[in-house]
Amino acid sequence: MEFSGFTLIDEQHGHLLESVQQLKDWVRLGRGETAVFTMTTALAEYVVQHFAYEEELLHTLPNFPNLAKHLEQHKHLTLFAGDTLDLLLKGEVVVEDLLQNLEDWLIDHIDEEALHFRTYDPATLTYK
Numbered sequence: 639m640e641f642s643g644f645t646l647i648d649e650q651h652g653h654l655l656e657s658v659q660q661l662k663d664w665v666r667l668g669r670g671e672t673a674v675f676t677m678t679t680a681l682a683e684y685v686v687q688h689f690a691y692e693e694e695l696l697h698t699l700p701n702f703p704n705l706a707k708h709l710e711q712h713k714h715l716t717l718f719a720g721d722t723l724d725l726l727l728k729g730e731v732v733v734e735d736l737l738q739n740l741e742d743w744l745i746d747h748i749d750e751e752a753l754h755f756r757t758y759d760p761a762t763l764t765y766k
């Protein structure tokens with residue numbers, strides 16, 4: 639995982655990726671559906687919290703690159719998380735594939751934004 643240089647953002651990204659990793663382990667080890675569903679719900683809520691925190695910061699940083707596209711990606715993943723929960727409830731999805739997609743998406747997103755964040759000074763919120 640690339641680091642952004644913004645402490646809270648990096649902590650939240652670490653937590654997101656650890657949660658997905660844990661979920662993958664649980665599914666592989668055959669933990670019960672209730673545990674998996676509870677964890678997925680918590681992860682989906684955490685994603686929403688992280689995006690809310692990050693978006694406030696994105697609006698504060700001057701000329702953050704590709705901001706509109708970035709916000710669109712957040713919206714897309716939030717909808718995806720909601721749909722995933724629905725499908726999980728109905729038992730209609732192959733959870734492993736879904737989690738792998740989610741992990742890949744998060745890593746791509748985090749790595750790309752970290753490079754942009756690093757061009758700013760976290761103390762002054764201006765270009766370095």
Ligand SMILES: [Fe+2]
Nearest residue numbers: 692708747751
């Ligand atoms: Fe983001």
Ligand SMILES: [Fe+2]
Nearest residue numbers: 651692748751
């Ligand atoms: Fe992020």
